[in-house]
Amino acid sequence: MEHSSKSARQSPTPDELAVWREYVETAEALRQALAAGLQSTSGVSPGDYAVLLALSEAHGHKLRSSVLAEGIGWERSRLSHHLGRMENRGLIRRRKSGSDSRGAEVELTDDGARTFRASSAPHLRLVRRFFIDALAPEDLEAIGRVAKSLRRHLNEVAVESVSPDGG
Amino acid sequence: MEHSSKSARQSPTPDELAVWREYVETAEALRQALAAGLQSTSGVSPGDYAVLLALSEAHGHKLRSSVLAEGIGWERSRLSHHLGRMENRGLIRRRKSGSDSRGAEVELTDDGARTFRASSAPHLRLVRRFFIDALAPEDLEAIGRVAKSLRRHLNEVAVESVSPDGG
DNA sequence: ATTACTTAATTGACGTGTCAATCATCAGCC
DNA sequence: GGCTGATGATTGACACGTCAATTAAGTAAT
Secondary structure, three states, rough: OOOOHHHHHOOOHHHHHHHHHHHHHHHHHHHHHHHHHHHHOOOOOOHHHHHHHHOOOOOOHEEHHHHHHHHHHOOOHHHHHHHHHHHOOOOOOEEOOOOOOOOOEEOOOHHHHHHHHHHHHHHHHHHHHHHHHHHHHHHHHHHHHHHHHHHHHHHHHHHHHHHOOOO | OOOOOHHHHOOOOHHHHHHHHHHHHHHHHHHHHHHHHHHHHHHHOHHHHHHHHHHHHHHEEEEHHHHHHHHHOOHHHHHHHHHHHHHHOOOOOEEEOOOOOOOEEEOOHHHHHHHHHHHHHHHHHHHHHHHHHHHHHHHHHHHHHHHHHHHHHHHHHHHHOOOOOOO
């Protein structure tokens, strides 16, 4: 392997790093702007929104805890903590599942359903204003394509990191 | 204003929404992968890293608290909490500033400097592996360009949101 | 049926982030 | 000096996220 050849380089070049920083800071700003909007228009957090959305789309407005976790890509424990908080606010309800009584069924309350309906439209408007409206159609297409490929790459490389020669 | 004309539409189309979701999930996965890598290789969080980096680059390895906050784009209170934790771990030190004794000077300890040196290379390697290596050069360029424009747009629109007709 | 293993979910501890309230100091003014 | 208002930073309360440990219930082997 050649020293200083492109494939042997381990750290990003200054130019690459600049793009990385630009990306990270923008992603963070976007995340925060959306979270603030959601909070101020409807009093829900992004986490609340994800849970309410998934339950709203589910048959009978209820899901097994594990299925819900899988669906929104959360760790079990994170979901458990979050559901506890949402249950205290009356947005959802938990009950033991009939078929497998280890499992819990998470169910949207009427209040939760109402809250989701109220938060959805303002949230989507903000997604449009903050994200879609900023982008030319070809940029939007490019983002979708690049994000998909980034994610695939990330999964591949993440596997390596667990194996002996990975880090 | 025409109903259902493009400019009057408020919510994203399903296609636009799909790109948005792809983007959000990828950004989140990337964030998390980097954080986990940083944690496991050097025992520092992304927040720690940001603070250590800024102080490492500062003259005399020290900065006014407010300057540091500005530099890394954090709220004062967030920084204050974080510095408290870092001070407990011996990574930084705080002392009253001479010129304006409201202000605090934040100073990197030797241990903090060592920790940053140890964490920097592995972190940059991961940035390369997870981000740069996944992208064709023209994609990287596109990301930089799009991120910049997104951020500009976000700042403009955020201002409107504070004014009477904004939300 | 008891033992052992696995799986579903919760819990506790602790680091992180935000908001509002507070404390201390500085600057201008009388 | 002694107000007053702005500014730098901290604090407390509470929501959020991760990790490791735990509880509870299902499954398999003997």
